Amino acid sequence: xxxxxxxxxxxxxxxxxxxxxxxxxxxxxxxxxxxxxxxxxxxxxxxxxxxxxxxxxxxxxxxxxxxxxxxxxxxxxxxxxxxxxxxxxxxxxxxxxxxxxxxxxxxxxxxxxxxxxxxxxxxxxxxxxxxxxxxxxxxxxxxxxxxxxxxxxxxxxxxxxxxxxxxxxxxxxxxxxxxxxxxxxxxxxxxxxxxxxxxxxxxxxxxxxxxxxxxxxxxxxxxxxxxxxxxxxxxxxxxxxxxxxxxxxxxxxxxxxxxxxx
Amino acid sequence: xxxxxxxxxxxxxxxxxxxxxxxxxxxxxxxxxxxxxxxxxxxxxxxxxxxxxxxxxxxxxxxxxxxxxxxxxxxxxxxxxxxxxxxxxxxxxxxxxxxxxxxxxxxxxxxxxxxxxxxxxxxxxxxxxxxxxxxxxxxxxxxxxxxxxxxxxxxxxxxxxxxxxxxxxxxxxxxxxxxxxxxxxxxxxxxxxxxxxxxxxxxxxxxxxxxxxxxxxxxxxxxxxxxxxxxxxxxxxxxxxxxxxxxxxxxxxxxxxxxxxxxxxxxxxxxxxxxxxxxxxxxxxxxxxxxxxxxxxxxxxxxxxx
Numbered sequence: 001x002x003x004x005x006x007x008x009x010x011x012x013x014x015x016x017x018x019x020x021x022x023x024x025x026x027x028x029x030x031x032x033x034x035x036x037x038x039x040x041x042x043x044x045x046x047x048x049x050x051x052x053x054x055x056x057x058x059x060x061x062x063x064x065x066x067x068x069x070x071x072x073x074x075x076x077x078x079x080x081x082x083x084x085x086x087x088x089x090x091x092x093x094x095x096x097x098x099x100x101x102x103x104x105x106x107x108x109x110x111x112x113x114x115x116x117x118x119x120x121x122x123x124x125x126x127x128x129x130x131x132x133x134x135x136x137x138x139x140x141x142x143x144x145x146x147x148x149x150x151x152x153x154x155x156x157x158x159x160x161x162x163x164x165x166x167x168x169x170x171x172x173x174x175x176x177x178x179x180x181x182x183x184x185x186x187x188x189x190x191x192x193x194x195x196x197x198x199x200x201x202x203x204x205x206x207x208x209x210x211x212x213x214x215x216x217x218x219x220x221x222x223x224x225x226x227x228x229x230x231x232x233x234x235x236x237x238x239x240x241x242x243x244x245x246x247x248x249x250x251x252x253x254x255x256x257x258x259x260x261x262x
Numbered sequence: 263x264x265x266x267x268x269x270x271x272x273x274x275x276x277x278x279x280x281x282x283x284x285x286x287x288x289x290x291x292x293x294x295x296x297x298x299x300x301x302x303x304x305x306x307x308x309x310x311x312x313x314x315x316x317x318x319x320x321x322x323x324x325x326x327x328x329x330x331x332x333x334x335x336x337x338x339x340x341x342x343x344x345x346x347x348x349x350x351x352x353x354x355x356x357x358x359x360x361x362x363x364x365x366x367x368x369x370x371x372x373x374x375x376x377x378x379x380x381x382x383x384x385x386x387x388x389x390x391x392x393x394x395x396x397x398x399x400x401x402x403x404x405x406x407x408x409x410x411x412x413x414x415x416x417x418x419x420x421x422x423x424x425x426x427x428x429x430x431x432x433x434x435x436x437x438x439x440x441x442x443x444x445x446x447x448x449x450x451x452x453x454x455x456x457x458x459x460x461x462x463x464x465x466x467x468x469x470x471x472x473x474x475x476x477x478x479x480x481x482x483x484x485x486x487x488x489x490x491x492x493x494x495x496x497x498x499x500x501x502x503x504x505x506x507x508x509x510x511x512x513x514x515x516x517x518x519x520x521x522x523x524x525x526x527x528x529x530x531x532x533x534x535x536x537x538x539x540x541x542x543x544x545x546x547x548x549x550x551x552x553x554x555x556x557x558x559x560x561x562x563x564x565x566x567x568x
Contacts, residue, residue, distance in 0.1 A: 004368040012365040019353045019391070102349025106407065109313040111339040112366045259316040 004112040009120035013094070017128070022093055026086055030132040031139050033082050034075060038143035041071050045147065068144055068151035072159035075140050076166060079133060080219035081198060083170040087129035088194025091174045094125045095251070096187035099262050104185075114255045122178065122248060126171050133167035162222040169218030173240065175247025182254050185262045211236035214243035265327070266291050266415055266447045267312065272321035274307055274471075281307045283471040284321070289449055294441050296458040296465030297451040298558060304471040305451040306346060309419050312449070313343055325415075339367060342413035344421060348404020352393025356384055356403055359392050363407045378410035381436070397424035405433065409440070416440070418450045422457055434461050459554035467558060469565050486552040490521040490530050495543035502540055503533065 017023055043049060045066040063070035098104040107117050137160060144156070177190035184190070201216040210216040211232035217240045224231040232240070265288045272285040282304045289295045299305045310316040312323055314330050323330040325337050350359045360375045379385050382402045387395060392403060401424045408416060416437070422430045438461065440446040452458045458465065466476040477485065492499075497516035503526075504511060510522035526533050527549065534544050552560075 004366065008365045008368060012362045015358065015362050015365070016351055016354070018358060021353070097351075101351055102347060103351060104349075105310075105315060105345045106349065106363065107366070108315045109338055109341065109343055110366050111336070111368055117366070257317075260310070261316070 004110070004116070006116045006120070009112050009116040010123055013117075013120045013124040017124070022089075023128070026090065026128075026132055027135060030082065030086060030136045033078055034136050034139040034143060037071070037074055037078060038140070038147060041066055041074070041149075042147055066149075068149045068156055068159065071140070071144055071149055072156075072163070075136075076159075076163060076219065076222055079136060079163060080166055080170060080222070082136070083129070083133050083167055083218075084174070084198050084201075084215060085194060086132055087125075087171045087174040088177055088197075089191060090129045090132075091122075091125040091177050092181050092187045092190035092194065094121050094128075095178045095181035096185075096190060099181075099185040100187060104260065104262050108255075108260055115252045118178075118252045118255050119248075122175065122251075125174070125178075129171040129174070130167060133163075133171065137163050137167075166218050166222035169221060169240070172244050173214055173218060173247075175244050175251070178247060178251040179254055182251055182258075212239060214240055264291050265289065266293075266325070267449060268324040268327075269308075269312070270322050270324070272308065272311060272323065273319050274304075274311060274316065275319045280471050282311065282318075282468075285468070285471075285473050286321075287466055287473055287476065289447060291447055292441060292445050293464055294437065294448040294450065294462045296462035297449060297468065298453070298455060298458060298465055299451070299468035300453065300562065303468045305468055306419055307471075308468065309343075309345055309417060309449075309451060312417060313341075313345065315345075339411070340414045341417065342408040342411065342415070343417040344404045344408040345417075345419045347423065348401060348407070350392035350395075350400060350403055350407075352391060355389050355391055356395070356406075357388045359403060360406060360410060364410070367411050369411050374410050374412070378406045382406050383432070398426055398429050401425055402429070405436075412444070413446065415447045416449070418448065420452055420454075421450060422452070422454060430457060437461060455555040455558055456553065465554075467561055469562055474565055475561060482554065482557065483551075486554075486557050487522070488527055488552070489550050490523075490526050490533065491546070491548050491550050492519045492521065492533060492537070492544065493517060493546035494519070494537055495545065496541075499537055499540075499542050502542070503536065506536055508533075 041063055044063055063074055098107065108114065110117075140163075141156070141160070174194065177194055180190040180193050181187065197215040201210070201213055204210055204213045205216050205220075210220050212235065217232050217236050220232050220236070267289040268287070270286050272282055273280065274282040285304075285308060287295075297305055297308070307316060311318050325335070326340065328335055328337065351362070354362070356379065357375065360378070364370075364375060379388050382405060384399065384402050384406060387399055392400065395403060401421070405418075405421060408418065418437075421437075422433055425433060434457065437448055437450070441448055441463075450458070450462065462479075464476065464478045465482075467474045494517055500511060500513060500516075500519060503519070503521070508521060508523045508526055512520045512522075514520055521527070521533070530547055530549060534547055537544050
């Protein structure tokens with residue numbers, strides 16, 4: 001009997017998150033970041049307070065304006081970076097912990113096929129990361145409402161959609177890090193790769209090569225709504241999809257075919 | 263009897279290094295098969311091949327007569343296993359860890375989990391996080407994961423590691439009971455040979471990746487050597503026995519003789535009589551059979567010197 005339900009594999013992955021400090025800490029970080037941005041926006045909106053507090057006056061320059069548009073533009077940029085690192089950590093943890101907890105070998109000779117276990121891990125990683133980014137969006141919306149930010153009709157909705165698109169794309173492009181977690185048997189290698197991708201992403205964007213680098217494409221795609229010059233084009237989309245598919249397919253194949261010593 | 267497990271010319275190479283070489287063995291239903299070897303002999307590699315975690319370079323593994331290479335192989339639910347040091351999700355309790363394995367094995371019954379927790383004396387720790395368990399209890403949890411679904415075959419790699427003496431006896435009895443009462447076939451690797459010798463019905467010794475010898479308890483008795491151990495009150499006993507034509511006498515200390523002579527082993531009373539007649543006290547006289555540990559070391563040494 002090798003046909004254990006896929007939903008059971010997903011449920012098993014879900015159960016592994018119980019009592020996990022990493023869930024609480026990651027959620028805290030994703031709440032804290034937009035609150036910080038909202039606070040800086042508030043300082044920018046009320047210059048007399050920013051001046052009196054002194055130390056914040058420089059930082060508030062990151063907003064193009066102090067209303068919804070400026071807030072969202074900053075949130076999109078911060079969300080792309082934080083989303084990338086956060087999702088990278090999540091996927092590294094979900095795959096890498098099986099090695100650090102020495103449980104990998106328990107998953108290999110079961111009536112549940114390996115592809116079901118791997119895909120369940122992807123689903124849970126993506127859900128966890130998306131949830132974090134949705135929490136961030138919720139905090140952004142609530143803070144903007146409290147700050148009484150102004151916008152044209154539809155802007156908040158459009159920006160929220162952009163944020164969601166960016167979130168979905170950012171989360172999914174972390175798939176290749178799962179292969180690294182599996183091959184290097186732990187959390188550190190994929191996490192390091194994620195940070196390197198973030199740094200390289202900043203560099204390639206500066207020199208105009210962003211549309212060809214998979215990990216900058218989500219942020220550029222979101223910004224393309226505002227600025228068509230940011231459009232990554234067909235090649236960028238193909239690069240993105242190929243990287244995503246290679247990440248998922250490669251991890252499943254690795255679990256199915258490689259020798260597992262760990 | 264039907265073969266539950268059979269390997270044919272199993273070989274695993276890593277570049278120029280051969281971890282397992284032409285290993286062929288068969289384990290029959292209800293057997294407790296001991297798989298013995300030094301560290302690095304190829305035990306764990308073999309076990310991982312048996313469980314499909316490592317692909318053999320050549321050769322094949324058959325479970326219940328079906329090849330592991332067969333894409334339709336679907337007998338994992340009939341197997342339970344524990345490979346090397348057991349792991350567990352440290353943030354989850356004992357019960358939660360078992361519930362996860364139950365999900366992945368498609369087991370719905372909570373009763374099976376409760377039964378195994380009681381059977382392995384994990385009940386007081388059922389709500390304790392796995393990360394806080396002692397080494398012995400972590401080992402019990404590993405065993406619980408291997409047996410809770412009542413498998414037909416158990417594959418255990420060093421199952422008594424980390425257990426205290428009482429725990430070792432308990433696990434030994436549990437495995438014996440599973441084999442005798444439930445007909446579970448057990449394949450167990452260990453380097454604690456004293457422990458294995460009390461448990462297995464048959465064993466194989468693997469050394470340098472090759473299966474060197476396979477024996478059952480009766481065959482082992484024939485192959486293991488015997489000595490007659492005698493404690494006397496006088497150091498001149500050694501000379502006396504030699505003068506009487508007994509050969510192969512060694513001394514542990516001047517008053518303790520270790521005699522390998524065939525005649526002496528067949529008639530130890532003759533030795534007692536000679537010594538007593540010469541006026542030497544016989545304080546202790548006993549035929550000692552070589553244990554599995556010594557037999558193992560002797561076998562390994564013989565192979566190394568070939």
